[in-house]
Every structure is written in structure tokens, then in C-alpha cells.
Amino acid sequence: MNIVVCISNVPDTTTRIKFAEGSSAIDTAGIQWVINPWDELSLTRALELRDDPSSGVKKVTVAHAGPASSEPTIRKALAIGADDAIRVNCTPSDAYYTASQLAAAIGKEGFDIVICGIESSDFNGSAVGGMISEFLGIPSVSSVSGISMENGMPVITREIDGGRESVKVTLPFVAIVQKGIAKEPRIASMRGIMAARTKAVRLYEPVDADCLTEIAGFEKPAPRAACKYVDPDDPGKLIELLQNEAKVI
Amino acid sequence: MLKQLIFTVILVVTIAAFGYTVNRLIKLFRLTKPAFPVRDWGKRVNLLLKVALGQSKIFRRPVVGFFHALVFWGFCIIIFGSIEMVIDGISGAERSLSFLGPVYDVLMAAGDIFALLVGISIIIFTIRRSLLHVKRFTGVEMKSRSHVDAIVSLSLILLLMVSLILMNTGYLGLQLLSGTEIHGSYPVSRFIAGLLPGLSASGYSTLYHINWWVHILTIFFFANYLPYSKHFHVFMSVPNVFLSRLDPPGKLDNMESITGEVKLMLNPDTAYSQAPAGAVPERFGVKDAGDVTWKNYFDSLSCTECGRCTSVCPANLTGKKLSPRKVMMNLRARMKEIGPLMVKNGQDYTDNRSLVRDYVSEEELWACTTCNACVQECPVNINQPSLIVDMRRYLVLEEGAAPGELKSVFSNIENNGAPWQYPADDRLNWTKNLDFEIPVFAGLPAETKPEYLFWVGCAGAFDDRYKKVVRAFAGILNRLNVSYAVLGKEETCTGDPARRAGNEMLFQMQAMQVIEILKNYEVKKIITTCPHCFNTFKNEYPDLGGNYEVISYLQFLESSISEGKLKLDHRKIKGTGITFHDPCYLGRANNIYSEPREIIKTLSPGLVEMKRNKSFALCCGAGGGQMFKEAEKGDQEIFIERTGEALETGADTIATACPFCMTMITDGLKYKNREENVRNLDIAELVAEAMEM
Numbered sequence: 001m002n003i004v005v006c007i008s009n010v011p012d013t014t015t016r017i018k019f020a021e022g023s024s025a026i027d028t029a030g031i032q033w034v035i036n037p038w039d040e041l042s043l044t045r046a047l048e049l050r051d052d053p054s055s056g057v058k059k060v061t062v063a064h065a066g067p068a069s070s071e072p073t074i075r076k077a078l079a080i081g082a083d084d085a086i087r088v089n090c091t092p093s094d095a096y097y098t099a100s101q102l103a104a105a106i107g108k109e110g111f112d113i114v115i116c117g118i119e120s121s122d123f124n125g126s127a128v129g130g131m132i133s134e135f136l137g138i139p140s141v142s143s144v145s146g147i148s149m150e151n152g153m154p155v156i157t158r159e160i161d162g163g164r165e166s167v168k169v170t171l172p173f174v175a176i177v178q179k180g181i182a183k184e185p186r187i188a189s190m191r192g193i194m195a196a197r198t199k200a201v202r203l204y205e206p207v208d209a210d211c212l213t214e215i216a217g218f219e220k221p222a223p224r225a226a227c228k229y230v231d232p233d234d235p236g237k238l239i240e241l242l243q244n245e246a247k248v249i
Numbered sequence: 250m251l252k253q254l255i256f257t258v259i260l261v262v263t264i265a266a267f268g269y270t271v272n273r274l275i276k277l278f279r280l281t282k283p284a285f286p287v288r289d290w291g292k293r294v295n296l297l298l299k300v301a302l303g304q305s306k307i308f309r310r311p312v313v314g315f316f317h318a319l320v321f322w323g324f325c326i327i328i329f330g331s332i333e334m335v336i337d338g339i340s341g342a343e344r345s346l347s348f349l350g351p352v353y354d355v356l357m358a359a360g361d362i363f364a365l366l367v368g369i370s371i372i373i374f375t376i377r378r379s380l381l382h383v384k385r386f387t388g389v390e391m392k393s394r395s396h397v398d399a400i401v402s403l404s405l406i407l408l409l410m411v412s413l414i415l416m417n418t419g420y421l422g423l424q425l426l427s428g429t430e431i432h433g434s435y436p437v438s439r440f441i442a443g444l445l446p447g448l449s450a451s452g453y454s455t456l457y458h459i460n461w462w463v464h465i466l467t468i469f470f471f472a473n474y475l476p477y478s479k480h481f482h483v484f485m486s487v488p489n490v491f492l493s494r495l496d497p498p499g500k501l502d503n504m505e506s507i508t509g510e511v512k513l514m515l516n517p518d519t520a521y522s523q524a525p526a527g528a529v530p531e532r533f534g535v536k537d538a539g540d541v542t543w544k545n546y547f548d549s550l551s552c553t554e555c556g557r558c559t560s561v562c563p564a565n566l567t568g569k570k571l572s573p574r575k576v577m578m579n580l581r582a583r584m585k586e587i588g589p590l591m592v593k594n595g596q597d598y599t600d601n602r603s604l605v606r607d608y609v610s611e612e613e614l615w616a617c618t619t620c621n622a623c624v625q626e627c628p629v630n631i632n633q634p635s636l637i638v639d640m641r642r643y644l645v646l647e648e649g650a651a652p653g654e655l656k657s658v659f660s661n662i663e664n665n666g667a668p669w670q671y672p673a674d675d676r677l678n679w680t681k682n683l684d685f686e687i688p689v690f691a692g693l694p695a696e697t698k699p700e701y702l703f704w705v706g707c708a709g710a711f712d713d714r715y716k717k718v719v720r721a722f723a724g725i726l727n728r729l730n731v732s733y734a735v736l737g738k739e740e741t742c743t744g745d746p747a748r749r750a751g752n753e754m755l756f757q758m759q760a761m762q763v764i765e766i767l768k769n770y771e772v773k774k775i776i777t778t779c780p781h782c783f784n785t786f787k788n789e790y791p792d793l794g795g796n797y798e799v800i801s802y803l804q805f806l807e808s809s810i811s812e813g814k815l816k817l818d819h820r821k822i823k824g825t826g827i828t829f830h831d832p833c834y835l836g837r838a839n840n841i842y843s844e845p846r847e848i849i850k851t852l853s854p855g856l857v858e859m860k861r862n863k864s865f866a867l868c869c870g871a872g873g874g875q876m877f878k879e880a881e882k883g884d885q886e887i888f889i890e891r892t893g894e895a896l897e898t899g900a901d902t903i904a905t906a907c908p909f910c911m912t913m914i915t916d917g918l919k920y921k922n923r924e925e926n927v928r929n930l931d932i933a934e935l936v937a938e939a940m941e942m
Contacts, residue, residue, distance in 0.1 A: 012664040014672040034664050075521075080649075184653040185660065190533045190646035190754055194510060197521050 001152070001171075002059045003046045004111045006102055006128070007077055008036035008120040009070040023217050026122075033073055037179070038117025040080075044182035045147060046115055047081045055149040059083045061109060065092050065101040071201070079188035079196035090206035093214075099131030100209035107136055108204070113154065114174040115181075118143060129176035140174035141167055147175055256338035256465075263469040270476045277546070277588040280596065284542035285494060285502075293491050296630070301490040306628040309865075310557070313377070316370040317628075320406070323363035323370075324483070327413065330360045334465050347432035357433030361417055365437045368410035375403045385556035388565075390575035395479060395554055402480040405471050412464040418442045419457025426450045482553035486629040489551035493630040494544065498621040499838025500788035501638055504753045506530045507646075508793065511757045534642030534751065537603040538584040539591060541636065548631040549581035558623035558633060563868040563891075564616040568884030571616035573623040573633035579608035580636065605640050614640050615652055616881040619749050619873030620833040625864050634873075641751030654878035655750045662755055666741030667707040668877055677737045679709060679716040685727045688734040690770045700732040701800075702772045704786070706779035707742055708908030714915065715908040721937035722778050722802055728940065729814055733776065739766055743785040750874035757793065760785075764795040774798045776805055778933060780834035780907045781872075787839065801835060803906055806936055807844040810851055817939040819853035824928065826857045826900035827935070830891065830914060831866035832907035845906055845932055852939055857898040867891050871909035892917025902928045904935060 011017065012032040020027040035043070049057040062077040064070055065088040074085045088105045092098040106114060114136075116129035133140030145164075146157035156167040159180065188196070230238045242249045287293075299305045302325075304318040333346045347353050378386060378399060386396070417438035424431045425442070427450060448456070475481050482489075496502075506529065513519045532540050558573040559565050565572050583604045591598045605614070614637055623633045644650040651659070658668045666673050680687040688699060703726060709719035726733055744759030767775075775797045777783050787799035809815040827849050835841040842863045849856045861867045870880065870887025880886055892914055895903045903918075905911045911931060918924040930938075 012672075014661075014665040014670050016672050016674040032664050184656055187645075187649045187651070187656050187659055189649040190507070190510070192649065193514075193754065194529065197514075198523055 001056045001112045002061065002110055003049065003057055003113045003115060004061045004063050004106050004109065005039065005043045005046050005077075005082065006063050006106075006114065006116045006132070007039040007043065007073065008117070008122070008128075009033050009064065009066050009073040010036045010120050010122040013037065013121055017220075019218050023219065024215060026218075033070070035073055035077055036117050036120040036122075037185070038119060038121070038177065040185040041179055041182040042115040042117055042175075042177050043077055043080060043082060044184075044186040045177070046113075047186060048182065049147070049149060050081075050083075056152050057149070061086060061111070063102055063106055063109075063114075064088070065090055065098050065105075065206075067091055074201055075196050076188065078199045078201075079193045080186050081188075081192055082199075084199055085201045086204060087201055088204045088206055093211045095125045095127035095131060096212045097209050099128045099135060101204075101206050102128070103132045103135030104207040105204040106132070109202075112171045113147075114172070115147070116174060116176050118176050118178055129174055133174035136172075136174070138172050138174060139169055140176055141169055142176040144175045144177040145180035147177075147181065250341065253339065253341045259466070259469060260335065260338065263473065266473045267476075270473065273589075274476070274550075276592045277584055278543050280539050280584075280588055280591050281541055281543040281546050284544040285496075287492060289495055292495055293493070296493055297487065297491050300493075300628075300630060301487045304628075306626070306630075309626065316373055319363070319366045319370050323360075323367035326356065326359045326363050327367075327409075329356050330413070331465070331468055334461070338465065344432040353432065354434045357417075358436055361414065361435040361437045364410045364413045364417075368407055368414070371403050371407045371410065375400065375407075378403070385560040388556065388559060388572055388575070389570075390572060390578050391554070391556075398478050398480070399554075401474075402471075402478060405467060405474070409464060409467050409471070412460040412467065414438055414441060416457055416460035416464055418445070419453045419455070419460060422448055422453030423450060423457055426453065479552070479554045482551050482629060485547065485551040486553070489547055489629050489631070492544065492547060494632050494635070497784075497788050497839060498624045498632070498634075499784040499834055501748055502635065503789070503792035504533070504642070504757075506533065507753045507757050511754065511761060515758075515761060532643065533646035533753075534644070535636065535639040536605050536643045536647070538580060538587050539596060540643070541580060541604075541639070544632075545580060545636050545639075546584060548633075548636075549577045549584070551629045552577040552581070552631060553629075554578060555628065557626040557628065558631070561622040561626050561865075561867075563618055563620055563622065563870060563887045564881070564883070566867070567870075567880075567887050567890055569613075569616040569881045570610065571613040571881070573637075576609055576613070576633055576636060577631060580604060583608050605643060609640060611644065611650070612881050614644070615655075615874075615878070616883075617873050618833070618868045618870060618875050618887070620868035621837040622833075622868065625837050638749065638751060638873075641749075642753055643751075645751035646753060651750060651752075652878050655874055658746055658750070658874070658877045659752050659755055662742045662744070662747055662759060666759075667711060668742060668746050669707065669711050671711045673738045673741065676705070676710040676740055677735075678711075679705070679719055680723075683720060683723070685724070687723055689737040690734045691737065691739060693734060698771060699734040701726075701734075701774045701776045702767065702770070703733045703735050704743075704775050704777035704779070704782055705735055705740060706777060706782045706908065708779060708912075710740070712908060712912070715911060715931075718908070718911070718931040718933050719778055721931070722933040724937055725806070725809075725815070725933065725940070726776075729809060734770075736766065736770075741766075743782045743790075745781045745785045746874050746877060748785075748789070749872070760790060760793050760795065764790065764793060767795065767797070772797065774800065776800045776802060778802045778906075778908075778931070780832045780838075781909070784834045784838050801839075801841055801844070802933060803835065803841060803844040803848065806932065807847050810848060810936075815936070816941045817851055817936065818941045819851060819939055821939045822852045822854065822902075822935065823938075824901040825854050826898065827852065827854065827902045827904050828857045828859055828895050828898040828900035829862070829904045829906075829932075830859070830869065830895060830910055831863060832905070832910050833866070833868050833872050835906060836866055837864055845904070848932055848936065849904060852935055857900045859894050859898055861894065867894065869905075869907075869910040869913035871913050876909045876912070886920075888913035888917045889920055892921060896921065896923060896927065901926060902930060902935070904930060904932050906932050 012034045015031055018027040046060045049055040050060050060082045062082045062085045064074055086105050088101040090101055119126040141156050143158055144156050145159045148155050158165045307314040307317050336345045417435045418441045421435055421438050421442045475483055535541050556574050562573055617637045619634050661668055661670050705719050708715040742759050744756035748756035775786050783801050829845055869891050903914050905914055914929045918927055
């Protein structure tokens with residue numbers, strides 16, 4: 001059984017985002033790129049399954065749609081333990097385009113389970129996973145918080161309001177996963193880092209696909225106002241501020 | 250003639266048995282890996298004189314240390330007589346070294362007196378061990394076998410001393426009665442002979458001969474018993490001291506195999522190619538006895554299980570499973586188990602057990618704070634933390650196994666250049682609203698070359714409490730018109746927490762990046778407030794080509810005060826007493842003890858020492874990666890123990906000199922509900938408080 005994990009290349013989560021081109025694009029200068037945290041956990045869970053002989057999972061492939069500059073992120077995934085990788089050589093624009101490219105490439109590879117993070121920490125569109133399953137014409141389960149294998153069949157758990165839901169699904173399928181899928185991301189071992197340098201990354205050229213949406217502009221939230229300190233001996237001032245300025249009482 | 254013959258046969262058997270043991274040990278040593286080259290013989294001789302002959306570390310516990318020193322010195326003297334007995338035994342002569350005249354007299358007299366002193370000491374040790382319930386003779390690793398072994402060894406030594414004195418007594422009586430010349434002088438035996446007036450010449454002769462044989466046979470037996478006993482240290486400790494690791498204890502060894510890999514990765518031409526053949530070791534770090542260096546194994550054979558290391562280990566003191574003594578005992582036991590099988594079946598032989606996990610658990614390994622208290626205390630210069638870190642290296646580099654919080658720290662350092670999740674863009678936030686400018690290298694005109702790089706460190710940049718410390722220190726630099734600049738957004742973690750948590754790869758990646766940045770700005774002198782960064786720059790970067798003059802801010806402050814450049818008004822200091830908590834990475838790791846004390850002395854209300862101070866100081870609990878993870882299970886948190894000790898002094902200011910110590914002590918004060926009336930300030934803040942305006 002093979003698992004394909006889709007990985008997105010996103011700015012490190014601590015990055016102070018700056019905008020370019022009149023606030024319609026992100027200024028990428030000086031950004032450290034990382035594997036999207038949801039995808040990193042998906043990869044960790046996929047590798048846990050592969051490393052457990054009873055699961056029947058034999059191979060984990062990472063799939064990425066992006067330009068050659070994403071290569072270090074793909075290598076990172078290989079260092080963490082993925083067996084090989086595919087990359088669609090394109091500049092992803094919106095979810096529809098990205099999902100088209102990933103679905104086309106994944107469709108040409110043999111797979112049983114596709115795992116996608118529910119969202120990526122850059123644009124948080126939460127759409128790619130579902131679209132991939134539609135393009136491939138296979139079922140998907142969203143908001144997955146656990147995947148395990150029982151007698152060669154996947155058992156999915158989902159956190160729902162006030163409890164947990166178990167879902168059985170036929171293979172092949174797309175799992176769209178939440179962060180609880182693995183406890184903490186796996187780190188690359190030294191052997192993994194060394195092996196990653198020579199693992200195969202298969203390259204696909206993009207297929208024709210439309211961009212259905214376009215980002216018109218970004219804006220940042222207003223900066224936090226300075227904290228006002230009130231003398232503890234002057235509660236009247238506090239009440240006045242809460243009433244007239246904060247207008248909360 | 251018969252005596253000669255019997256003696257020679259026994260001697261040959263003894264030597265053959267000993268030879269067998271030595272041969273066996275050499276084969277085991279051949280399984281180990283290279284350590285450092287043994288150079289600097291002058292330094293080594295010096296160590297030998299101080300630590301071995303001078304028993305300097307034994308005397309860190311003066312009372313029991315004194316008795317041990319008596320035994321050690323006694324052995325050194327008495328061995329002269331033993332050599333003579335062997336010569337006499339082979340040659341059939343008597344007192345064959347007596348031609349040395351007065352020297353012989355002195356040596357014999359000293360041996361005779363020491364026999365009594367050693368005997369008394371051994372009796373004291375035996376009583377202490379069996380009746381006094383000394384805490385450090387207990388612990389999970391102290392099985393009854395260890396105690397039996399100890400009692401056997403003590404009994405054998407006592408037998409050696411008693412037989413020596415009785416032999417001398419017999420000899421004296423015999424010579425006196427026969428009127429022949431007495432070679433040597435024997436004050437103790439003369440006194441005992443005086444108590445046995447009724448003995449005939451043949452009685453003295455029997456006394457002499459029986460004890461001669463008892464003494465020499467005990468020596469022969471003892472020599473062959475020792476290598477299988479914890480008391481092997483009788484042979485191994487002096488060579489172990491001579492072969493000590495001479496690097497500062499704060500320094501961890503560079504892994505060359507990783508350096509090669511990092512260089513390949515940082516070079517775009519080789520980044521995606523196969524590593525050159527032979528560059529990849531069979532194993533990164535230590536998993537089993539075959540991965541340790543000869544020095545680790547030597548250490549384990551030199552350990553006599555005295556437990557001084559464990560008795561000062563902050564993790565062990567607070568109920569965690571880690572015991573540095575156990576780690577050494579485990580290595581010796583594991584080598585005994587697997588070594589002979591590897592000798593027989595080849596280096597690759599495995600019994601599916603290993604030192605890591607089957608002997609030393611991950612829980613033990615992750616509890617170490619790398620405070621070096623064990624190294625400081627070990628009377629025979631064993632280095633426990635380097636082996637512990639090598640086992641962590643195995644876990645991280647080979648298995649990617651580490652506590653979850655440390656994995657996050659690795660990711661953070663890799664992604665945003667700090668152990669915490671903060672962007673490099675925020676690294677200058679601490680400079681906001683200062684009434685002076687902080688010069689930043691990148692913003693300086695090309696021709697301006699500041700004398701110092703002020704290395705702020707991740708805590709200085711991101712920890713809200715510690716930002717105040719770097720602000721205070723920058724204020725002092727500014728006041729003194731020091732030519733300096735900071736790296737600002739270009740600064741990144743030195744890699745220290747990664748290295749101590751076993752992630753050598755990440756450490757070296759960080760180090761090489763930092764060295765590159767410093768090269769761009771032609772940095773020659775670094776001044777820093779963080780002891781961990783200080784230690785890494787000073788002791789560890791040279792291995793990777795980063796050579797700088799590294800100055801701790803305490804050294805800088807102390808010299809500025811003593812040279813009169815920095816004037817302090819001690820009346821400005823609030824409070825009634827200051828106690829100082831020694832950071833491990835300034836104190837034990839780098840021997841900086843006097844500077845903070847000199848500074849505090851210039852501040853009213855003066856210094857009150859804690860019970861454990863200077864090289865005896867207890868770690869705050871945050872070193873070795875502990876700052877970023879939950880402590881292992883135990884009875885108590887280390888920082889609470891240390892804060893309690895600080896509070897016992899009655900001082901209302903606890904001075905610290907390290908960002909991690911500050912966090913720990915501040916937390917301790919909160920835990921003890923004392924943050925209202927006890928201040929925790931960094932020395933830089935105290936100096937800033939006392940600065941004359």
C-alpha cells in the first residue's frame with residue numbers, strides 16, 4: 001500500500017509578512033520556507049504507518065506543486081523519511097489550479113491513500129484536499145484526526161462536538177487532516193538527511209488548468225494600541241476609561 | 250632454596266594470571282574508538298602531582314578525604330617494601346635494598362608508620378560503610394555485590410597492613426635476640442615488639458615468616474582480584490588522571506563526521522550528491538559499548554563507585570533517575586557482557602541488547618543538565634557528561650528520538666534561528682525606547698569597524714525579563730563609550746541548546762552560519778551576557794574555524810570597575826544582602842568565580858554566600874537543553890531546591906548572571922511566594938543601579 005502526502009511550501013510561521021506589488025502579493029525576500037505544519041504532521045503519521053509492518057503501508061511519497069525553489073522543502077520531507085517525491089513544475093496560484101496539478105500528477109502515480117493537511121499556514125484556503133478527491137473521482141474524509149489500519153483497511157477518527165467519530169472508507173481515498181493526526185512532527189535523523197540528498201524527485205510538467213480566483217489585495221490588522229496603566233489608587237479613572245473610551249460598561 | 254623455588258613458581262603464576270587479565274583488557278580496548286591525542290605532557294604531569302599525588306579532589310570532602318589520602322600515600326610508600334620482598338623472594342636474600350642506607354631507613358620507618366595509619370583508616374572506612382548508612386553508598390546501581398566487593402577489598406587491605414606490621418615485629422625481635430644488625434627503622438613494630446617480651450627467637454622467626462608469606466601472597470591475590478573488582482581503581486586511577494581530558498569541562502567534542510556532512514550540504518555543488526566513501530561512520534554517537542572511546546572505557550574501569558558524582562548531581566538530588574555513577578558502572582558492565590563476544594565473533598556481533606535503553610534509559614539521559622558538577626567532583630577525573638551527550642547524539646542523529654519539546658526547539662532553531670518561536674525581524678525589539686542608539690553592524694558605514702561584537706543572544710532578544718538585562722548592559726557599554734555593535738536581525742542561535750540536546754548536525758549548521766556572518770564583519774572580539782553563548786564561542790567554535798577573543802560581560806565589568814572607568818555608588822543599591830548564584834557555564838565550565846564576587850563586593854550591602862557556592866554550586870536546572878523541556882519525574886524541581894538554598898542566606902537580592910538561571914530563580918521565587926520581597930537581578934542590572942550619574 002502506498003501513501004501520497006501533499007506538502008505545501010510556506011513561510012516559517014514566525015515570519016513577519018510584508019506585502020509587495022501594491023499589497024496584492026507577498027514580499028518573499030528573506031523568508032525561511034518550511035513544510036506546512038499540517039502537512040508535516042500528515043507526513044509524520046504516514047511514516048509511522050509505513051514503519052509499522054502490520055499496517056501494510058510500504059511506501060510514502062510526497063507530492064508538491066511548485067517551482068524549483070521549493071526543492072529544499074521537498075528534501076526536508078525526504079530527510080524526515082519519505083521514500084520519494086514528485087514535483088509539478090509550476091507556480092501555484094489558487095486552490096483550483098494547485099489541486100488540478102496535484103491530482104494530475106498523483107493520478108499517474110500508484111497510490112492508495114492521499115493525505116492533505118486541511119489547510120496551509122500561508123493562505124489557509126482549506127480547499128485543495130477536497131478538490132483533489134473530486135478531480136481523482138475518489139472519496140474524501142475531511143477534518144481527520146486519526147488514521148490507523150485494521151486488516152488492511154483504513155479506520156478514520158474525527159473529533160466532533162463533544163465526542164469522536166469513527167469512519168470506514170474504501171480505498172483509494174483522500175484524507176484531509178487536522179493537526180491532531182500526529183503528536184509532534186518527526187525530525188530528520190542524520191541517516192535521513194544523508195539519504196535525502198540522493199532520493200528521487202520525479203518532475204511533472206503542469207497540465208492546462210484555469211485559475212478561478214485571484215487575490216485582489218491583502219491588509220494587516222491594525223497594530224495593537226499601547227497599554228494604558230491606571231493608578232491603583234484611582235479606580236474612578238479606570239471606570240471612566242472603561243465607560244467612555246473602551247465603551248464596555 | 251626451597252623458599253626461593255616456591256616463591257618463584259607462585260610469582261610466575263601470579264604474573265601469568267595478571268598477564269591474562271591485561272591481555273583480555275587490551276582486546277576490549279581494541280573494540281573502542283579513538284579519543285583525543287595524548288599531548289601536553291607537562292600539563293599531565295602537573296595534574297598527576299596535584300590530583301593524584303596531592304589528592305586535591307579527594308580533599309573536597311576534607312574529613313573522609315584525609316583518611317583516603319593516608320591510604321593512598323601509604324600505598325605509595327609501602328609498595329617500596331613490596332618490591333623488595335619480591336627481590337628477596339627470588340634471590341633468597343634478606344632486606345636486599347638495605348644498601349640504600351639512610352634512605353632505606355626513612356622508607357622503612359615511613360612504611361611502618363603508614364601501615365598503622367592505613368590500617369586505622371581502613372577500620373574507619375569499614376565501620377562507616379557498614380554502620381553509618383552513608384547516602385552516597387546507596388542507589389539503584391548499588392547492589393549488594395558492590396558492598397561485598399568493598400568489604401572484601403577493605404579486609405584484604407587490612408590484612409596487608411596487619412601482616413606487614415607483624416612481619417616487621419618478627420624481624421625486629423629476631424634480630425634483637427640474635428644480636429644481628431637491624432636494617433631500617435620500624436617505630437610502630439618496635440612498640441609492638443615491646444608488648445611481646447616473652448617470645449623466643451623461634452617464636453619471632455615464625456611470626457616473621459608466616460607474616461612475610463601472608464603479606465606477599467595477599468598482594469599477589471589482591472593484584473589479580475582487583476581487575477575484577479570495583480577497586481580496580483587502585484591500578485587505573487593514577488593513569489586515568491594522567492590521561493585526563495584536558496579541554497575545559499564546558500566544551501563538547503566536535504563530531505568530524507558531521508562537519509564533513511554539513512560542508513557538503515552548505516555547498517550547492519555537492520548538496521545533492523552522494524557522500525564520499527569512508528566519510529560516513531558506522532554509527533553517529535554512542536549506542537553500545539563498541540561505540541565509546543578508549544577514554545570512556547578507561548573512565549569506567551577507574552570508577553570505584555564512590556558516588557561523589559551522584560551525590561552532587563542536581564538531577565539525582567531531586568529524585569530523578571539519572572546517576573552519573575550508574576552510567577559509568579553500566580558501561581563497564583555492558584563491556585563485560587558484550588566485549589568478549591565481540592572479540593570472539595567480530596566487531597559487528599550483536600546480542601540485540603545495547604548500552605542505551607537496556608542499561609541506561611532515555612529518561613536518565615534526558616535528565617542531565619550538563620552542569621559538570623560530577624566532573625568537578627570525580628576524584629579521578631572521569632568525564633560523565635561527554636558520554637551522556639554522546640548517547641543523546643545517538644538518539645537524535647540515528648533515531649530522530651528526543652523529547653517532543655526539544656524537537657520543537659530543533660525546528661525553531663532551524664526555521665527561525667532561536668529556540669523559541671520568534672522571528673529574526675523582532676531581534677531588535679529590546680532596543681525600543683532606549684535613550685541612546687544601539688549600533689547595528691549592517692547599518693554602519695563600511696569603514697567603521699567596532700572593536701567588540703556585543704552578542705545579545707536569543708534570551709536577550711526575546712525573553713521579556715532578560716531584555717531588561719541586555720538593556721542595562723548596553724547602557725553601561727554606552728556610558729563607557731565602548732566601540733561596539735550588535736548583529737540585530739542577522740544574529741541567530743549559536744547552536745548551544747541543539748548541541749547539548751544531541752543535535753550535532755543542527756549545532757554545526759548554526760555555527761558555520763554564525764562564523765560566516767562574523768567573518769563578513771571581521772569580528773575579532775565578542776562580548777556577551779549569556780554564559781552558554783560565551784562557552785560555545787570560546788570553547789567550541791575554534792574547532793569549526795571560529796577564533797575570537799571572547800569576553801564575558803562579568804570580566805568586562807570587573808576590569809572596568811577595578812580600572813576605575815566604571816564608578817559605582819554603592820548607596821544606591823536597595824536591600825540588605827546579595828547572594829550570588831554561580832551559572833555552571835561561567836563557573837565550573839570556565840572557571841569564572843572571582844569576577845562576579847569582586848563586582849558584588851563593590852556593591853552595598855555585600856555578598857552572602859549560599860551553602861553550595863563556586864565550584865560546589867548547584868545548577869539552576871536549566872542547562873543541557875532542560876530550559877526548553879519539562880523535567881523528568883522526580884521528587885522536586887531543581888530550581889526550587891536552588892531557590893530554597895538562596896533564600897536560606899536571608900539575602901533579599903539574588904544576583905544571577907545567566908538568562909536561564911534568571912528564569913529558573915524567578916520561577917522559584919514565584920513558587921515560594923517570595924517575589925514580593927526578594928529581588929532576582931542580573932549583575933548587569935545591579936551595576937546599572939549603582940552607576941554614578
